[in-house]
Amino acid sequence: MNIDNVYIEKRVENHSNTQKILERIKFQNIIICNSYSEVFNPSNQNFRIQKKYPSLILAKKENSFIKETPPDFTIGYKKNYYFSHMLNCPFDCKYCYLQGMFNSANYLIFVNYEDFYNPIQTLIKKNKEKLCFFSGYDCDSLALENITGFLENLVNNFHIFDGGFLELRSKSTNVKLLSAIKPINNLIPAFSLNPQFIIKEFESGTPNLVKRLSVIKSLQEKGWNIGVRFDPIIWLGDQSRYEFFFKEVFKDLDIRKIHSITLGSFRMPTKYLKKLSKIRPSDSFIQSAYVQQSFRRSSKELNNEVKSFCKKQILKFVEKEKLFEN
Template sequence: MEDSLSTIDDIDSLKTFVRKKYYYLGQNKQQEISRLIFEIAKREKVGFSLVFEQIPPPPSRFSFIKSYLLERRYPLLHQNGVKISQTFCDVDINPSLRVNLTTKQIITPKQFFVEESVLSTETVQRIRDKFPNSTFTMIASYREYVKKKAFTIADYNRRLENFFIIREKFDFYKHCPCSNNSASCGYFVMNLGSGCPYECTYCFLQNYINSPGIVLPANIEDFFTVFRNLKKDMRLGSGELTDSLAFDHITEYSPKIVNFFRQYPKSTFEFKTKSNNVRLLTSAPGAKNIIISWSLNPQKLIDTAEYFTASLEERLEAAQACTAAGYRVAFHFDPIICYSGWETDYEVLINTVFTKIESNTIAWLSLGTLRISPQLKKIIENRFPENALLDEELLTGFDGKLRYPAEIRSFIYTTMNSWIRKNNKSVPVYLCMEEREMHRDTHLSLKHETKQTTVIF
């Protein structure tokens, strides 16, 4: 056996060896074998050769080979009798696409591309003053600028170099885009830009944003005008395509948003963040219909899967500052990540939250387990080759995304909810991006559910 197969770094040698050894199988079957061997070696932290040694020797039937590899790749599911019938994509990893995690990038954009229609706005002038050493280039429109360009993972890795300041014309408010077949919570999204400075291993933005930089709208007043014209109360927030507060020191939008929505006490606005960038926010008097929320995980996961975000302590200190300023807060245990020892770490996390934050200031809590699209899996492998998230036993779920099996998710939710209820009996708890059956199995409320549509306001 070739010496290079003693490591798990040389993917080309692995695939070459598989083609030679299993020459009698078709290309797709060879790809599945390579993929499973790669995942087993990574999960077990061994070389490819140690996996090969125990595979049924050629000319074994493909079904025998795959059965052995599946049993080794998914030991717990195999032990519980779960049948795994999915196919597995090719392994394709380019070392040049790895994210540099050694140094946190300071947000000092090299270039601002400004749409002509917003050149004279107060927002653009303020940004010019903040970044006098950046280059400002006028463009006719962002859509035209990116329309004929193809962007890669390498462009995404450099996204903080380029900011686009635009006039939003269409996508002001929309229903939260739940996963297919998920129960809707009736949430609306206010899209205040796209792109994020953080490097969360699991983040869907790596896959869904085809952009060379960060996009921020300059016309916040138009968002307010559109809301007035809607003449309806809603539960809404920012933070779908960007972190709600990570760029707040640049846009300075949070005080304006607070002061606008305090006029609509029957509506609820939520800032979702992983930052502690709350200085401007807390400069405005709080309002009970304004919720500041944080996604929370144990510090162990923040260190290994949520790079450059605020620490757990910093997030909770920011939450304390917000409650002191008169706001309510919320916490999203999402994505909950299953690993050896997760129960101990998450129970401590929940107890810590209730120790540091007064229960009567918590508007709600949400629970959601790790879910990623099959396409995102390959991006994660390229950008974060040492990730441990993909080593767990994920299968294609009800919405086509890779998820923990339903039985595991149900156990996680009921266990997490029991810890929450030990601390507080009444705080609202809901599931995010889950199927109706899961709500019924876990007895978690669907009270926020509304008829889901695809209308964009």
């Protein structure tokens, strides 16, 4: 990967992960800064331009390592948490909520991976119930693994998840590391899917559906249990195309090796959607979603209709215990 500018917080200049990341990329300039917030947070940045030429920011995360997910966000466990070793992602989905949440499209990596482990272990020890952790909430879990080495670090320390589960959610097909190791029961690689005509139109830079399905299949053959995520399912209204899509997904996959399926419609806090409507002024999907969200009831009714149609299709192939609606 070629990056022009790498910003490094002074306090992590000599961190071993900083050094490893610098060895993995080609870059022009290193700029030392006091805090990532000087670069990442200012509000006068242009997200769309930065998305074309993102800089890399290497920083230290200080607190709030683990957060609780919203209450209905689950894959079958009662208590659910998420963490983000990285903010932003190399893909460019039109509907991505990160564009609404952050002022910057630069890649921000928190290099002190080891500091995530204690809070995870403490939470697991404190709770009698099985906990589930989600990685890839504010980024894509696998897409930049070749640079971050985060998953490799995690796998080498995976004992911290004893008594818990970890989901790695991704649209990437970068599964080299997972393919090379023995499947881990409580590590769930999960892949987000949409019909190919949606991927083409809405998920710029991501692998196509055939590639994603082939990667899922190959991991299943190696023994991994996989999460299948239709979340958000982007709906353009032609039921027959979605019916075909669900058939296409389930015809080749090993149903027994599907850990869970989630189904969710497009949703976003109005504040973020408002921002998206400004930075994507000619995008008809975002513009109409913004207008619809202003009339909450009708958008909710539409979402329920879409979900109930999709649910019916999914349940033709998979038992209902595996399906979770978010």
